[in-house]
Amino acid sequence: MGFPGFPWDFRIPMGLPEFPWDWQSWQSADSPLDLMPLTPLEEHLKRIFGKAFNSESLNTNTPFGQLGGTSLDAMRALALIRQEICAKVDAGLLFANPSIRQLAQAIEPLLVTDNNFSVTTTAPQWVQENQDHLMPSLCIEALGIILLICQWLFPNWLVFHFNALIILLVVPIFHLSLYVICQRLLLQLGEATNNAERLYSWYYYRWWFLNSLWSTNNSYWSKHLFGTPFYNSYLRLCGAKIECHAHIYTTLIDAPWLLEVGDSSFIDEAVVLSNLSYQDQTYQLHRICIGSYCSINTRSVLYEDVIIKDNVYVKPMSAITGIITASKDQIFIKERSFSLRQSLFQSACLLYAHVEDDVKFAEFHQIVRFPSNLLYIERGVTTFGGVILASFKMTKEGLYCLDEIHLGSNTNLGNGCTIMPATRLPLKIIVGSLTLVTRKTANVENNCVLLGIPARKMPFQVPDDISAANDLLSSDSVSICTMLFTCLCFFISKYILVTLYLLLPTATALFIHAILCCAVYYCWTSFIKKTLTIHTYRS
Structure with a gap:
């Protein structure tokens, strides 16, 4: 997919913005500057861009956009420059100086002020330093x-x-x-x-x-x-x-x-x-x-x-x-501890949760810890790993705020998202990973996707057949097979462990038990990753 006006070739990942290249400052490949000898800094930059762009012959005066690289290659080169030359180089400096020679001239003052680089260093010494990586013990x-x-x-x-x-x-x-x-x-x-x-x-x-x-x-x-x-x-x-x-x-x-x-x-x-x-x-x-x-x-x-x-x-x-520092309108509150009334209220909140059928939790402890009478979960809600349901929050006035969280039917909460108090999500909402949903998101429509910090509505909708897919996944046959497989694995594992501790000394049994646990965990996580990868490619 290409972007009009983008100064690099068409191999650009989707979602990356255009970069403000200075087209007028680009030098021609036939410039007399090509005959000038390279400084050690320019030679080092040439090696870095050759590694990032997978090219051995680079012209120091040719703009990066004409060297056949992509924006990801530029980011790779920028990371190498920060590691090997100067940590103060940023993306703005890179795109404002779109050739190796121009970039070397822009970096040289930074090296002199930082005293962390010597422009008189020879290229072989740089190569030796780069190859001298520390190894763990x-x-x-x-x-x-x-x-x-x-x-x-x-x-x-x-x-x-x-x-x-x-x-x-x-x-x-x-x-x-x-x-x-x-x-x-x-x-x-x-x-x-x-x-x-x-x-x-x-x-x-x-x-x-x-x-x-x-x-x-x-x-x-x-x-x-x-x-x-x-x-x-x-x-x-x-x-x-x-x-x-x-x-x-x-x-x-x-x-x-x-x-x-x-x-x-x-x-x-x-x-x-x-x-x-x-x-x-x-x-x-x-x-x-x-x-x-x-x-x-x-x-x-x-x-x-x-x-x-x-x-x-x-x-x-x-x-x-x-x-x-604190803002000028910050309100000073001296007492920040829970009162007896607040503690009794939180204790009473552990009753009367409203959770409907076909609700799937990746981590159940988040639901148990939440004040239950403030939690309303409709049918078909699915939560993935790392979801936080914030039972309360601190306000700028220094007060504790508790409020209800309402999750509509067929809502999906992505990995690592955070749901703040007073959040009410309508039907068929997908909350993306690492998204912060607050009470200001209450006016969103059905069948939408939320992403960002704070959450914003994306310009696409959830497919209408998501409920049918959820019904298929929650069928009785799948549930019964899963339950039988879990029970079988439980009894087999208990039989093996009991036999292990009866036949072997305690120290040996503990050691073998630890090895078995690590092996099973590794195999299971590898199987899950492989399954997810196959599902991703098929979809």
Whole structure:
């Protein structure tokens, strides 16, 4: 598919915009500039564009649009330029200088100011640096994986060895304490580095092991402590600076010891606190500082050096970096805790949900956690993985807002979409992946597709036969076959496990059990991916 006026060839993916090329600045291939010798920077750029465009003979004065590349090739070349030459080069600079020689002249001042590149460097040295890639340490990673497996098997071994099931009650405490102990042994409390460290170094593997412990242990057990003083106290044990009355509902934290949260601040579910950033062959850890009386709404991402001042309101699914200050019209609310009346109301909301027939949930816990009398789901609704039904949200005034969510018949919620309170979706609505639906989307019509943050109506409609397809998928024969297959797999797996633990020693049985679980999981996920790929190609 081609676009009129697009300066590149016809091999352009659908949906990419036109780029503002300066046609008047293009040089002819027969220009006398071709006889000029190439600088080391121009030679490096020529190799990069040759790799991106799959061409060995490139003219440094020929515009990129005449070299046979596509917009995706340009993006590939831009990524290589950022990795190997200068991180400050952006797409605007690339399209404003549409030849290798012009681009080299535009990049050269950036290299001088950054002092991160020497234009006198020879080409062979660049080639040697590019080929000198860091390699991960297989021994260290294997040792770390073995330690992670052992810390899960050790409590089970104690139970079988001492025949005391009461030990299982202290497993959460053991796993939560293990992270704190390992952190004290591997790191100095509050340690932070603003300097870039090399990947796969000792410092990197310290963070890698702690992050693996956090994701396997703490991300599960800590969910039961969300929004309580116990979770705040545990984060303080991990080195975080958490003030009083803070409400934190996320475990997506790269480095808890680099986190600072002020008094009465609110961090909603699935907020990503990304302390880690990668740059070529280095990494860097950053502090994240959140002031007092702030509201960070669901699925927002805070990355690199973040300093959020007091009384800042962050909308859902926002990306935040740098220094953020409150707007002038921000209303100051000092009391941010749930009242007794609000707590009783939320407890009473766990009854009388309205869910009709033929409703399919990819993750049922989202429905269970939602205040049920505020949830109205009609027939044929389907939800995919990662869907969040926000039971409440924080307003700019610092108040908790609870409202009903109404999902119309034959509505499909895509992967990772977020449905905010007071949302009412009509019939046959498809919500795309990573889409934010708010109460402002209430006026959409039937049979439409919503995409974006926030959701916007797309210029195409849902097919009329979607209900027939849903009826076919939900037929009784398919349901009975699925139930029988599930029961058969359940009994076979239980028979194998019981036989395994009866015939073999406990340690050997645990080891084989872990291997079987990993093998079954790998085979099942591979089968699902293959099935989805075949279905995608056929459709």
